[in-house]
Amino acid sequence: MKNLLLIFIFATFSFSSELNTYLSNLKKEATKENPNFKEFNIKRGEGIFTSKHIGKKGKKIACTSCHGIDLTKKSENYFTAKEIEPLSKKVNPTRLTDVKKVKKWLRRNFKDVYNRVGTAQEKGDVLVYILNK
Numbered sequence: 001m002k003n004l005l006l007i008f009i010f011a012t013f014s015f016s017s018e019l020n021t022y023l024s025n026l027k028k029e030a031t032k033e034n035p036n037f038k039e040f041n042i043k044r045g046e047g048i049f050t051s052k053h054i055g056k057k058g059k060k061i062a063c064t065s066c067h068g069i070d071l072t073k074k075s076e077n078y079f080t081a082k083e084i085e086p087l088s089k090k091v092n093p094t095r096l097t098d099v100k101k102v103k104k105w106l107r108r109n110f111k112d113v114y115n116r117v118g119t120a121q122e123k124g125d126v127l128v129y130i131l132n133k
Protein backbone atom coordinates (compact mmCIF):
# COMPACT_ATOMS: atom_id res chain seq x y z
CA MET A 1 0.00 0.00 0.00
CA LYS A 2 2.70 2.39 1.04
CA ASN A 3 4.69 1.51 -2.09
CA LEU A 4 1.68 2.11 -4.28
CA LEU A 5 1.25 5.53 -2.74
CA LEU A 6 4.90 6.34 -3.36
CA ILE A 7 4.61 5.25 -6.98
CA PHE A 8 1.53 7.41 -7.34
CA ILE A 9 3.30 10.46 -5.88
CA PHE A 10 6.32 9.85 -8.05
CA ALA A 11 4.18 9.48 -11.19
CA THR A 12 2.27 12.67 -10.45
CA PHE A 13 5.46 14.56 -9.80
CA SER A 14 7.25 13.34 -12.91
CA PHE A 15 4.20 14.09 -15.09
CA SER A 16 3.92 17.65 -13.89
CA SER A 17 7.62 18.20 -14.44
CA GLU A 18 7.07 16.81 -17.94
CA LEU A 19 4.61 19.65 -18.53
CA ASN A 20 7.11 22.14 -17.12
CA THR A 21 9.72 20.91 -19.58
CA TYR A 22 7.20 21.31 -22.39
CA LEU A 23 6.38 24.85 -21.26
CA SER A 24 10.03 25.86 -21.09
CA ASN A 25 10.59 24.43 -24.58
CA LEU A 26 7.62 26.45 -25.83
CA LYS A 27 9.15 29.50 -24.19
CA LYS A 28 12.43 29.02 -26.06
CA GLU A 29 10.51 28.57 -29.30
CA ALA A 30 8.37 31.66 -28.62
CA THR A 31 11.51 33.74 -28.05
CA LYS A 32 12.81 32.59 -31.44
CA GLU A 33 9.51 33.51 -33.11
CA ASN A 34 9.39 36.90 -31.38
CA PRO A 35 12.51 38.47 -29.78
CA ASN A 36 10.26 40.76 -27.68
CA PHE A 37 8.53 37.80 -26.08
CA LYS A 38 8.89 37.70 -22.28
CA GLU A 39 6.37 35.50 -20.47
CA PHE A 40 3.25 33.52 -21.23
CA ASN A 41 0.20 35.53 -20.33
CA ILE A 42 -3.09 34.33 -18.83
CA LYS A 43 -5.04 37.28 -20.23
CA ARG A 44 -3.84 36.59 -23.79
CA GLY A 45 -4.63 32.91 -23.16
CA GLU A 46 -8.18 33.86 -22.20
CA GLY A 47 -8.57 35.69 -25.51
CA ILE A 48 -7.31 32.67 -27.42
CA PHE A 49 -9.62 30.33 -25.52
CA THR A 50 -12.82 32.38 -25.60
CA SER A 51 -12.78 34.25 -28.94
CA LYS A 52 -14.72 32.86 -31.90
CA HIS A 53 -13.24 32.16 -35.32
CA ILE A 54 -14.39 30.53 -38.51
CA GLY A 55 -13.12 27.00 -37.99
CA LYS A 56 -14.04 23.43 -38.78
CA LYS A 57 -16.85 23.02 -41.32
CA GLY A 58 -17.05 26.82 -41.66
CA LYS A 59 -18.59 27.15 -38.19
CA LYS A 60 -17.86 30.17 -36.02
CA ILE A 61 -16.55 28.54 -32.85
CA ALA A 62 -14.20 29.04 -29.90
CA CYS A 63 -12.39 26.59 -27.62
CA THR A 64 -15.32 27.22 -25.26
CA SER A 65 -17.75 25.78 -27.85
CA CYS A 66 -16.58 22.33 -26.75
CA HIS A 67 -14.96 22.92 -23.34
CA GLY A 68 -17.43 25.49 -21.97
CA ILE A 69 -16.54 28.70 -20.17
CA ASP A 70 -16.42 27.19 -16.66
CA LEU A 71 -13.55 24.74 -16.90
CA THR A 72 -14.50 23.06 -13.61
CA LYS A 73 -17.69 21.76 -15.26
CA LYS A 74 -18.35 19.02 -17.80
CA SER A 75 -19.29 20.14 -21.26
CA GLU A 76 -20.28 18.85 -24.66
CA ASN A 77 -18.50 18.52 -27.99
CA TYR A 78 -19.96 21.10 -30.39
CA PHE A 79 -19.93 18.69 -33.33
CA THR A 80 -20.61 15.27 -31.80
CA ALA A 81 -22.48 16.26 -28.60
CA LYS A 82 -20.26 13.79 -26.71
CA GLU A 83 -19.61 14.65 -23.10
CA ILE A 84 -16.21 16.20 -22.31
CA GLU A 85 -14.74 16.00 -18.82
CA PRO A 86 -13.69 19.32 -17.22
CA LEU A 87 -10.31 20.74 -18.30
CA SER A 88 -9.57 22.23 -14.88
CA LYS A 89 -6.96 20.40 -12.82
CA LYS A 90 -8.82 21.47 -9.70
CA VAL A 91 -11.54 18.91 -10.38
CA ASN A 92 -9.69 16.70 -12.86
CA PRO A 93 -6.07 16.35 -11.64
CA THR A 94 -4.92 14.19 -14.56
CA ARG A 95 -5.47 17.06 -17.00
CA LEU A 96 -2.31 18.47 -18.64
CA THR A 97 -0.14 15.71 -17.20
CA ASP A 98 0.41 13.70 -20.37
CA VAL A 99 2.38 15.95 -22.72
CA LYS A 100 1.84 13.67 -25.70
CA LYS A 101 -1.90 14.04 -25.24
CA VAL A 102 -1.63 17.80 -24.69
CA LYS A 103 0.37 18.25 -27.91
CA LYS A 104 -1.97 16.05 -29.94
CA TRP A 105 -5.11 17.89 -28.83
CA LEU A 106 -3.65 21.39 -29.07
CA ARG A 107 -2.70 20.61 -32.64
CA ARG A 108 -6.13 19.23 -33.47
CA ASN A 109 -8.13 21.81 -31.55
CA PHE A 110 -6.25 24.84 -32.93
CA LYS A 111 -7.08 23.49 -36.39
CA ASP A 112 -10.74 23.09 -35.35
CA VAL A 113 -11.03 26.70 -34.18
CA TYR A 114 -8.33 28.64 -36.09
CA ASN A 115 -7.91 26.49 -39.21
CA ARG A 116 -4.16 26.40 -38.52
CA VAL A 117 -1.79 25.14 -35.83
CA GLY A 118 -1.04 27.38 -32.87
CA THR A 119 2.26 29.25 -32.48
CA ALA A 120 4.50 28.42 -29.51
CA GLN A 121 3.39 31.63 -27.80
CA GLU A 122 -0.31 30.89 -28.34
CA LYS A 123 0.05 27.35 -27.02
CA GLY A 124 1.91 28.56 -23.92
CA ASP A 125 -0.59 31.38 -23.29
CA VAL A 126 -3.58 29.07 -23.53
CA LEU A 127 -1.92 26.43 -21.32
CA VAL A 128 -1.19 28.91 -18.52
CA TYR A 129 -4.81 30.09 -18.82
CA ILE A 130 -6.12 26.52 -18.42
CA LEU A 131 -3.65 25.81 -15.58
CA ASN A 132 -4.97 28.84 -13.75
CA LYS A 133 -8.60 27.63 -13.94
Ligand code: HEC
Pocket residue numbers: 048049061062063064065066067077078079084085087094095096097098101102105106109110112113126
Ligand atom coordinates in the same frame (compact mmCIF):
# COMPACT_ATOMS: atom_id res chain seq x y z
C1 HEC B 1 -14.63 20.41 -31.52
C2 HEC B 1 -14.51 20.34 -30.07
C3 HEC B 1 -13.29 20.95 -29.41
C4 HEC B 1 -12.83 22.23 -29.56
C5 HEC B 1 -13.39 23.34 -30.40
C6 HEC B 1 -11.68 22.32 -28.70
N1 HEC B 1 -11.45 21.14 -28.04
FE1 HEC B 1 -9.95 20.71 -26.76
N2 HEC B 1 -10.52 18.77 -26.69
C7 HEC B 1 -11.62 18.24 -27.33
C8 HEC B 1 -11.66 16.81 -27.15
C9 HEC B 1 -12.72 15.86 -27.70
C10 HEC B 1 -10.53 16.48 -26.37
C11 HEC B 1 -10.07 15.07 -25.95
C12 HEC B 1 -10.99 14.43 -24.98
C13 HEC B 1 -10.71 14.87 -23.58
O1 HEC B 1 -9.53 14.98 -23.21
O2 HEC B 1 -11.69 15.11 -22.84
C14 HEC B 1 -9.84 17.74 -26.09
C15 HEC B 1 -8.70 17.84 -25.32
C16 HEC B 1 -8.02 19.02 -25.08
C17 HEC B 1 -6.81 19.12 -24.31
C18 HEC B 1 -6.07 17.97 -23.62
C19 HEC B 1 -6.31 18.04 -22.14
C20 HEC B 1 -5.57 16.99 -21.33
O3 HEC B 1 -6.21 16.05 -20.88
O4 HEC B 1 -4.37 17.12 -21.13
C21 HEC B 1 -6.45 20.44 -24.32
C22 HEC B 1 -5.22 21.06 -23.66
C23 HEC B 1 -7.42 21.15 -25.11
N3 HEC B 1 -8.38 20.26 -25.54
C24 HEC B 1 -7.39 22.51 -25.36
C25 HEC B 1 -8.20 23.15 -26.29
C26 HEC B 1 -7.96 24.49 -26.78
C27 HEC B 1 -6.84 25.41 -26.35
C28 HEC B 1 -8.94 24.75 -27.71
C29 HEC B 1 -9.09 25.97 -28.58
C30 HEC B 1 -7.96 26.30 -29.45
C31 HEC B 1 -9.79 23.57 -27.75
N4 HEC B 1 -9.31 22.62 -26.89
C32 HEC B 1 -10.91 23.46 -28.57
C33 HEC B 1 -12.55 18.95 -28.05
C34 HEC B 1 -12.42 20.27 -28.46
